[in-house]
């Protein structure tokens with residue numbers, strides 16, 4: 001059992017004016033120890049609700065939430081406090097104590113836990129401040145820091161008690177793109193070096209793309225698609241997932257379809273992954289099969305550590321399509337994914 | 343010149359001393375009673391961590407009743423209670439119970455408001471660390487709300503100056519008593535003027551101390 005966190009048939013309703021409004025329905029998820037698991041969804045999809053069920057800031061209305069195989073809803077008060085000390089959390093609006101300095105904010109969870117001597121706390125706080133790169137800001141108050149620096153304090157604070165799981169509720173949504181990247185890099189470092197499991201929720205594809213190993217797409221309180229990030233985002237099955245991909249690539253699906261309808265020949269989407277991304281496969285095979293191609297759109301990039309290329313091509317030949325079929329067969333043979341668009 | 347020579351200086355000094363004493367003692371007891379009451383109001387309020395709608399409604403009602411009774415009437419209503427507690431309803435000591443009971447509910451409301459100003463996200467963050475309610479209140483909520491609570495305490499102290507003057511009229515002693523005896527009964531305007539001036543100085547000093555402390559503890 002390497003699954004550190006599991007949702008089994010979880011549902012959550014909110015009571016609003018004597019009516020139960022469902023926020024989450026039939027959620028089944030399993031997070032493996034050491035991975036970065038992302039949940040993406042539009043506003044109101046239920047992301048915050050989902051992540052808050054993990055440390056019981058909200059109680060599920062049905063189903064079970066298991067951490068290390070233990071049903072969290074059955075814990076008593078002391079058990080809940082102990083559980084929460086093993087789960088760190090960071091927030092969109094940082095939620096630092098404005099009355100405490102950076103050092104005191106980071107020491108706070110250790111003081112709450114009450115198991116550490118003053119000397120231990122001081123040492124641990126110094127380590128953490130160094131790790132998040134805020135050494136010269138140790139004695140400042142949160143109001144004197146920038147957003148990115150505040151989130152670094154938030155991260156250090158969440159790591160203070162050496163948790164097993166880190167929950168991130170839209171941790172970068174209040175930051176500019178550059179700061180977002182630096183915070184994501186820090187989270188990635190922490191995940192690799194500390195083997196810390198991270199569960200994050202976001203509405204930004206970019207966050208999923210840079211940080212996550214697996215992703216679940218949440219729509220109106222249901223998981224509509226989940227899997228490895230590259231699988232889900234190179235071949236999205238559900239309309240919601242597709243919309244996220246197009247949004248992140250600034251593609252308007254309709255414009256694209258109308259534009260491509262003028263193209264003669266067969267419309268093909270080719271997807272390369274890993275080493276194949278850098279091989280001259282396309283040129284070689286089209287030349288060998290005597291097929292012409294026009295490159296319509298495409299992207300060469302990485303999803304976390306996986307390099308990939310995804311190209312939309314218009315293919316034509318002088319042999320009523322037989323050469324094209326041969327080319328497609330060879331593409332598949334090389335391990336590329338071939339999808340016909342028209 | 344006559345304005346100063348006819349002033350009863352020993353009486354004025356004593357009255358100022360008495361007022362300060364009443365103010366100091368009743369202020370301390372008001373804080374001791376009002377702070378827990380305010381915390382309780384906050385915690386049991388709507389959408390708060392110890393939400394108890396009926397308890398809150400009952401407590402809230404009592405606080406409102408005490409706040410809506412004019413202070414001069416409260417003193418009279420409380421005479422039996424004061425006699426029971428202190429043994430006399432006169433003098434500095436006799437003035438303190440009604441002062442505290444008049445001011446504590448007022449201060450409690452200000453504490454409740456100050457606590458409500460604390461960002462709910464902070465409460466959530468502290469809960470997510472596994473803090474008990476007691477730790478949440480003592481280590482997070484009170485420090486975060488401290489500037490607001492100090493501002494509330496300042497307003498309360500200044501309200502108490504007004505109350506002490508009133509209780510002076512009903513046998514409490516102090517500057518209020520002085521103003522009535524000399525200014526009202528003997529038409530000595532100069533005593534009245536000096537009394538008012540002293541009260542103004544007291545209010546100014548308290549406000550200044552309060553403002554300084556708020557600034558000192560505010561890191562927003």
Ligand SMILES: Nc1ncnc2c1ncn2[C@@H]1O[C@H](COP(=O)(O)OP(=O)(O)OP(=O)(O)O)[C@@H](O)[C@H]1O
Pocket residue numbers: 014015016021022023041042043044045046047048049050203
């Ligand atoms: N305390 C609450 N009481 C009633 N309804 C709630 C409560 N919290 C959330 N909801 C509802 O549950 C649904 C999911 O909310 P949630 O905050 O989980 O969405 P989200 O995906 O985090 O959205 P966002 O990206 O805007 O933060 C929404 O329709 C919201 O109105």
Ligand SMILES: [Mg+2]
Pocket residue numbers: 047048049170
């Ligand atoms: Mg949210």
